[in-house]
């Protein structure tokens with residue numbers, strides 16, 4: 001019997017560094033959706049502030065370069081598109097599909113920031129959990145995801161493999177994730193201790209600890225964790241870098257991952 005809602009993930013809050021724990025994507029997704037439902041209107045007004053920041057200019061530059069690098073109109077997927085903060089940054093995009101787990105965020109994405117600067121010809125919005133969603137293979141030239149990985153949404157090998165399948169040959173992937181180094185040192189030490197002892201705890205104590213951790217787990221990860229996930233995925237060409245984000249709305253460290261799918265796949269990769 002397949003269980004599409006549960007999948008092994010690196011979840012440093014609840015597991016040892018090299019161990020994996022099942023994560024219930026459906027119920028965590030419901031909590032994430034509810035939490036963004038409460039803040040969607042404020043998030044949209046924050047878009048107006050965020051677009052003036054250096055951090056946003058950095059990401060706008062990357063998206064503009066990536067989307068125009070194909071030399072032809074492309075099809076793009078924005079995963080966890082929220083209120084559509086990055087729609088106006090895209091160039092030469094004929095068709096944009098935005099998915100998000102929060103209906104409230106998606107409703108607002110119909111009137112995104114800098115709407116009159118959007119050059120995308122067609123925008124389609126779908127309410128969906130990225131971990132559970134499927135698209136036909138080779139549907140997109142460019143897939144990006146900004147701000148989604150961290151709060152209740154982990155980067156997993158399975159999701160990276162989906163991105164790989166959904167990309168057309170020669171396609172590009174770009175996403176960011178919260179760097180675990182964002183946490184204050186004492187918090188990291190506490191997590192480290194918890195991670196070391198967690199696998200040896202009896203089930204009852206594990207359960208109590210999971211409850212204390214909260215319903216929406218923090219899914220930040222280190223550069224090493226992310227590189228390990230990418231190496232285990234079907235992507236062979238990728239790079240991970242760390243960036244300081246100094247927006248007035250959020251200060252911390254982000255990991256940024258850029259990857260591409262080759263035009264010609266080796267036979268072994270096609271069937272793995």
Ligand SMILES: C[S@@+](CC[C@H](N)C(=O)[O-])C[C@H]1O[C@@H](n2cnc3c(N)ncnc32)[C@H](O)[C@@H]1O
Pocket residue numbers: 029032033036079080081082083084085086099100101102105128129130131145146147148152153
């Ligand atoms: C911090 S917001 C970022 C929104 C937008 N990308 C931006 O940068 O402004 C995170 C978004 O990811 C969405 N999200 C979180 N987990 C998700 C999941 N598993 N599948 C789809 N969307 C998800 C949330 O609903 C929220 O809209």
